[in-house]
Amino acid sequence: MENDDVILKVENLSKQYRLGTVGTGTISHDFNRFLARIRGKEDPYLKIGESNDRASKGNSEYVWALKDINFEVKRGEVLGIIGKNGAGKSTLLKILSKVTGPTTGSIKSKGRIASLLEVGTGFHPEMTGKENIFLNGAILGMTKKEIQSKLDEIVSFSGCERYIDTPVKRYSSGMKVRLAFAVAAHLEPDILVVDEVLAVGDAEFQKKAIGKMQDISGKDGRTVLFVSHDMNSISILTKKVVLLKDGKVNYTGPTDLGIKKYLSSSKENKVYVGNPSTEIPKFIKIDVLTSLPNSVHIFGEKLEINFEINLPNKQNNLAISFQILDEFQNPIVHIWNIDSEKNISRDKGNYKFNCNINSPKLYMGNYSIRGYLSDSKLKKRYDFVDSVGNFKIEMMKLKRNDYKWESGSCKYLEDYSWIINKN
Numbered sequence: 001m002e003n004d005d006v007i008l009k010v011e012n013l014s015k016q017y018r019l020g021t022v023g024t025g026t027i028s029h030d031f032n033r034f035l036a037r038i039r040g041k042e043d044p045y046l047k048i049g050e051s052n053d054r055a056s057k058g059n060s061e062y063v064w065a066l067k068d069i070n071f072e073v074k075r076g077e078v079l080g081i082i083g084k085n086g087a088g089k090s091t092l093l094k095i096l097s098k099v100t101g102p103t104t105g106s107i108k109s110k111g112r113i114a115s116l117l118e119v120g121t122g123f124h125p126e127m128t129g130k131e132n133i134f135l136n137g138a139i140l141g142m143t144k145k146e147i148q149s150k151l152d153e154i155v156s157f158s159g160c161e162r163y164i165d166t167p168v169k170r171y172s173s174g175m176k177v178r179l180a181f182a183v184a185a186h187l188e189p190d191i192l193v194v195d196e197v198l199a200v201g202d203a204e205f206q207k208k209a210i211g212k213m214q215d216i217s218g219k220d221g222r223t224v225l226f227v228s229h230d231m232n233s234i235s236i237l238t239k240k241v242v243l244l245k246d247g248k249v250n251y252t253g254p255t256d257l258g259i260k261k262y263l264s265s266s267k268e269n270k271v272y273v274g275n276p277s278t279e280i281p282k283f284i285k286i287d288v289l290t291s292l293p294n295s296v297h298i299f300g301e302k303l304e305i306n307f308e309i310n311l312p313n314k315q316n317n318l319a320i321s322f323q324i325l326d327e328f329q330n331p332i333v334h335i336w337n338i339d340s341e342k343n344i345s346r347d348k349g350n351y352k353f354n355c356n357i358n359s360p361k362l363y364m365g366n367y368s369i370r371g372y373l374s375d376s377k378l379k380k381r382y383d384f385v386d387s388v389g390n391f392k393i394e395m396m397k398l399k400r401n402d403y404k405w406e407s408g409s410c411k412y413l414e415d416y417s418w419i420i421n422k423n
Helices: 027-038 089-096 129-139 144-158 173-186 196-200 203-218 231-237 255-265
Strands: 006-018 062-074 078-082 104-109 113-116 191-194 223-227 240-245 248-254 282-289 296-298 303-311 318-325 331-338 349-357 365-375 380-394
Touching: 006 089, 006 223, 062 089, 062 223, 062 248, 078 089, 078 203, 078 231, 078 255, 089 104, 089 113, 089 223, 113 173, 129 144, 129 173, 144 173, 173 191, 173 203, 191 203, 203 223, 203 231, 223 231, 231 255, 240 255, 248 255, 282 365, 303 318, 303 365, 331 349
Parallel strands: 078 223, 078 240, 113 191, 191 223, 282 380, 296 380
Antiparallel strands: 006 062, 006 104, 240 248, 282 303, 303 349, 318 331, 318 365, 365 380
């Protein structure tokens, strides 16, 4: 690595698996590979194989979990790795952590790598929490004295003081994650690799862990590779992301653009269509009517959102509500209609609910709908749909034509007036 600031460099990294087998699966394939190797030729099975699209049936028994991955990470940088399930994120982290080896390509790194890939990774179940702290430290190449100096800090951060002398096999999954993260984060690795496991912890611990990762990168100048499906955590913690799709790099660059690309690629159709139930109320259609084609809506013009609902039986206390979500899945607006407030009883059948927002104040950006159907008295939820009816707000008809409206400067524009008096 020529650049001293680059602590990790991945070049042409690929990983191939043969489906349904361990290794190549047959003696003939192993023999063919052996012959190619002693002749100084390329592995013949690297020329075949399909991309890792888990949703479609393939013709080849070989699949590329990763294909030609290239990126580099600088010292002190927090890199987010995002993508759908099956995109290759965990395979990439396992290779970076030396849990498994690449089929082709190389990884060049400087310093120690600590990994938190699965719940309790690297823990011996029969050993106590304290013994596992020393075991993990020794694996990282630390002396007993170095580990001892960090012990109290690790135990305090994990919140497992009462159980630190108890075998790890008796820990809950949340306790294992707390202790594993505390060990990985406090034993001063040069590169910390964190997979989705933080999702197992509670909200308080997730906030605490994100704060610690910010300290590791900011104050200590260490590098963090962070995989998550929580775009809010990714947006808070990282400035750069790698987006994987079907085992290949689909995007590398600023986090905000990467999140938008990821969310736009995973969006559902504009019109949501659901299936009726014989037992409970269900959404059977949700449609957002925008002022322009292609789901584009002009700021300030009337926005209509249509819901079609099926009631399989007579229904009292029906409550329909929905949120308008921004591109990071944050709820911006919440609107509802509750039958119990008007003593309405609805017979069996299909109903259309049309909600008109006469002058929406949503700032320009991408939005979607999250819908709820429930019983307002029993507090019982019947149906829930998320991130449907995607639409985009544009600022085409505002009076200030000379002003360049920057995306991301706010979420909502409010009506206001000024009163100015000279003293």
